[in-house]
Amino acid sequence: MSKIGYFYTDCLVPMAGNNPYATTEDNSGELSTNAEVYSLPSKKLVALQLRSVFIKRKSRPFCEQLLAWVRSSGCAGVVVLASSHSHQRSDPQLRSTPFRYLLTPSMQKNVQNKIKSLNWQEMEKSPCMPEMDDSGLCVRIPGGGITKALYDESCAKEIPMAVLLKFVSEGDNIPDAVGLVEHVNEWLEMIEPRGADPTVPTSPWRVPSSWRLLFGSGLPPALF
Template identity: 75%
Template sequence: MFVPCGESVPDLTGFTLLMPAVSVGNVGQLAMDLIISTLDMFYSLPSRKLVALQLRSIFIKYKARPFCEKLLSWVKSSNCSRVIVLSSSHSSHCNDLQLRSTPFRYLLTPSMQKGVLNKIKSLNWEEMEKSPCIPQMNDSELCIRIPGGGITKALYDESCSKEIQMAILLKFVSEGDNIPDALGLVGYLNEWLQIIKPCSEDPTASALPWKLPSSWRLLFGSGLPPALF
């Protein structure tokens, strides 16, 4: 369940809520780590009108949808202007067209489209395609499917019904060392929000000064004990 801290609801009018979905490769969570570390955020950054929510664990069975409902009710009561969810999806489920194109996709709720669609189009981003609701059945009705996306689709559907402005940004990935995927996803987000600027004035420089969290030093464990050798 989502249980907000404190008894009073914060006033987040004009703020953008950034949050991950617990999804394949933990890419959304790693991307949020980068944003929180780089901007030195604890919870919110009023100067940028940003508020961050980090998630760490998967959901108990049958609790994911109630979580989404409570979270989005809190979003409405706190007057957040919009929500951006960072997520991922299994690359093994990509169709031929998706495999030949960029691995990044976006998805906007109807209420979000009104304000940002022109900006998104100017970036030449690709919208998440619809696919058969029943895989392997080409004559099945088409719908949005995000295999490996965790609560991503539930958040999107609930936001559509509640008329919440939400954008889903995701990357097609496989399990493994997903740090490069996370760096790619925050770079994708940064094309839109311009959270940070390039290190160099050189227009050909592509590196962005994302600050790697200190906790990542043990992301894959502390290594083999020397005593083993």
């Protein structure tokens, strides 16, 4: 995907760095910011990549800004990729797939049949206040950041949105990222799925060059 711009907002902590998707020495020095926009015209796909945390009390204004941009841009639909704390799963969730989805009412009209054919599992409702026995049921996404707020706002504003998430734990989340994008690909069919071509033994996904730095460099030989 080609970078086509950035999403300007005062809701995220400012950030600047080198190109996280560098492929050569020539483009490694390109500047990256806290919220950038990429596009793939052949698939009519636009992606917003967030790389910074929210300033205190600024997450809800960001949701409003983002959804206003989505509406003014005429997007056919929005797919939010997110995660949720695996240690807060219920017993039924522990015994099933780690993937879940949510659809706003306006998105259900278009994709409900396709989603059902994939046998995906919808995010279960749980007590709104787990510490209270008589608490009502609602959708909760512990550790999901702004995901729930985005979903609720999209429901209220009739914006077609799908939330796809995976229960994850702290640590090396590279396998979780690859698993989530393969899950999305079952629906959107962005690329040929893994194993579809027997002559291609490796994963079809290209790993960002910046992932080499997730855990820093190796141990210094001087230690030994």
